[in-house]
Amino acid sequence: MRKQKEKSIHKPVSLRKVLVRDWQLLVLCLLPVIYYIVFHYLPMYGVQIAFKDYYAAKGIVGSPWVGFKHFNRFFSSYQFWTLIKNTLSLSFLQLLIGFPVPLILAILLNQVKSYRYKRFVQSITYCPHFISIVVLTGMITIFLSPRSGLINQLIMLFGGEPIHFMAEPEWFRPIYILSGIWQNSGWSAIIYIAALTSISPDLYEAAKIDGASKWQLIRHIDIPSIAPTAIMMLILEVGKIMNIGFQKAYLLQNSLNITASEIIPTYIYKIGLIDTQYSYSAAISLFNNIVNIILLVSVNKIAQKTSESSLW
Amino acid sequence: MKSNKLLSSDRLFDIFNYALLGIAAFLVLYPLYFIVIASVSDPNAINTGRVLFWPVGFNTTGYEKIFADASIWNAYKNTIIYTVVGTAINIVMTMLFAYPLSRKEFFARKGLLFFMMFTMYFQGGLVPTYILMQKMHLYNTRWVMVLLPALNVFNVIICKTNIENNIPNELYEAASIDGCSHFRFFGTVVFPLSQTIIAVLILYYGVAHWNDYMNGLIYLRSESLYPLQLVLRGILVQNQASADMMGDIESMIAQQEAAELIKYGLIIVSSLPVLVVYPFLQKYFAKGVMVGSLKG
Numbered sequence: 001m002r003k004q005k006e007k008s009i010h011k012p013v014s015l016r017k018v019l020v021r022d023w024q025l026l027v028l029c030l031l032p033v034i035y036y037i038v039f040h041y042l043p044m045y046g047v048q049i050a051f052k053d054y055y056a057a058k059g060i061v062g063s064p065w066v067g068f069k070h071f072n073r074f075f076s077s078y079q080f081w082t083l084i085k086n087t088l089s090l091s092f093l094q095l096l097i098g099f100p101v102p103l104i105l106a107i108l109l110n111q112v113k114s115y116r117y118k119r120f121v122q123s124i125t126y127c128p129h130f131i132s133i134v135v136l137t138g139m140i141t142i143f144l145s146p147r148s149g150l151i152n153q154l155i156m157l158f159g160g161e162p163i164h165f166m167a168e169p170e171w172f173r174p175i176y177i178l179s180g181i182w183q184n185s186g187w188s189a190i191i192y193i194a195a196l197t198s199i200s201p202d203l204y205e206a207a208k209i210d211g212a213s214k215w216q217l218i219r220h221i222d223i224p225s226i227a228p229t230a231i232m233m234l235i236l237e238v239g240k241i242m243n244i245g246f247q248k249a250y251l252l253q254n255s256l257n258i259t260a261s262e263i264i265p266t267y268i269y270k271i272g273l274i275d276t277q278y279s280y281s282a283a284i285s286l287f288n289n290i291v292n293i294i295l296l297v298s299v300n301k302i303a304q305k306t307s308e309s310s311l312w
Numbered sequence: 313m314k315s316n317k318l319l320s321s322d323r324l325f326d327i328f329n330y331a332l333l334g335i336a337a338f339l340v341l342y343p344l345y346f347i348v349i350a351s352v353s354d355p356n357a358i359n360t361g362r363v364l365f366w367p368v369g370f371n372t373t374g375y376e377k378i379f380a381d382a383s384i385w386n387a388y389k390n391t392i393i394y395t396v397v398g399t400a401i402n403i404v405m406t407m408l409f410a411y412p413l414s415r416k417e418f419f420a421r422k423g424l425l426f427f428m429m430f431t432m433y434f435q436g437g438l439v440p441t442y443i444l445m446q447k448m449h450l451y452n453t454r455w456v457m458v459l460l461p462a463l464n465v466f467n468v469i470i471c472k473t474n475i476e477n478n479i480p481n482e483l484y485e486a487a488s489i490d491g492c493s494h495f496r497f498f499g500t501v502v503f504p505l506s507q508t509i510i511a512v513l514i515l516y517y518g519v520a521h522w523n524d525y526m527n528g529l530i531y532l533r534s535e536s537l538y539p540l541q542l543v544l545r546g547i548l549v550q551n552q553a554s555a556d557m558m559g560d561i562e563s564m565i566a567q568q569e570a571a572e573l574i575k576y577g578l579i580i581v582s583s584l585p586v587l588v589v590y591p592f593l594q595k596y597f598a599k600g601v602m603v604g605s606l607k608g
Binding site: 022032039041044045046049054060108113117123128131133142147157246278285 | 321344427549587
């Protein structure tokens, strides 16, 4: 096999030979490829309705072209800047506050000598990852209820006034971000813990002989060794900036906090499926997708230049 | 070798560290624990803050109402169908794709990887997908719930990487010399040797199906097809306990109290299956994250 490979570098193997060799692999791929074509590539063909006035009766192809009409309408709508501001501030705050938590958790867990204690903390912190977003939102409303919620009872215990958290726009972001930290930090820490456990113990031994304190071990061994993983995760997170979870924002949304909680994904859903303005919604989602790709590519470029880790 | 000063600062670090992690574990666990004890407590005691560490005034009204409600049972049944059928489809499809992608000599490997990864970055978006589902007559059917999420790029990559690392190339070489085809190798060697990764995939896909509410929200119209999460949303988030749930309760206050208990109970009833399976699969899934080092 290895010899064959070397040969193939020098002599291009004919397509027929390759097909004879690999046809079974192609057959295995058939269903998945059909799946991607039907459920992912066909909708891409439908993206053209963003440049058309879509009428169900005329179909995608038959509807008339209107150029950038829907895009212009979106850019000049009074909602535009609010949406951008809400989406970006939610994403960036989440990244800024939420991203370091699993890193810190992993580093601290790595310093725990007792295997059982480490295991115990890990098992507990993974747990909320498996709870559905609907249940999470339900729990949030229960705990933050102004009348009976635990948090407000604590506030009142200390003589404060109960806060109607879900009804105040300025509380939307803190609720969103903190509940995200609660739900996902333990799970996100796994990948860092894996990176930390792969550090050679000799390194720690050598540092300890030189009299390094635990704090120094963390600073000079742990942090540099998980930096590449962290950068990769950061790139992936930045790639999601414009696609920040529709589900949770939509569930936490109500008419009272809408000024902070209306983000692009929820707007796309409402305009598209509730108001049935198909073309307009498709245009906003295309715009969103393109911004996202630009972000991802540029962050990846920056990462490539400043370090060795990148996505591709 | 170590000075006393250093030792004591390390000591301090340890104490601080153990305490901090303990607090973190408590903060994560307590809300879950609270829901459990609140679900069997007297709603009055909950509202006045007397339920903190153990149930007060043992009470199972919430569970009784939940178990008596037909729409919840139906939604539960739907979710089980979507989860079991959907996950089975997921596993077969993922393995079918991951194996060819793991063969380094496969001529279409790079092309197919790109073909798949591209869908992660560029999507048709909500409305075009919605129109397509309608045209294909998948809209408002059970099929949309199991077919639309049939593959997940991350899971395919995890699975592919795992096959690459766990099934030595020599094994295929030896088998192919003996005349073993890819079909047979896939069926008799790759599938049986991939039990761990299949367990991980079952967990990932299964949980995703169980917790999915978005596909139901977008693509289902008939309530009889609703998955559990969609029904939960109505009760937990939008406060619409169904009228027949409250049927025999007279006063407004009693109704409100029952509604609270139903919420606590529902959280438990809906999350239980996932949380029960979780300890058994726990040893597997950390592995899954690790083999899934994201580079193709």
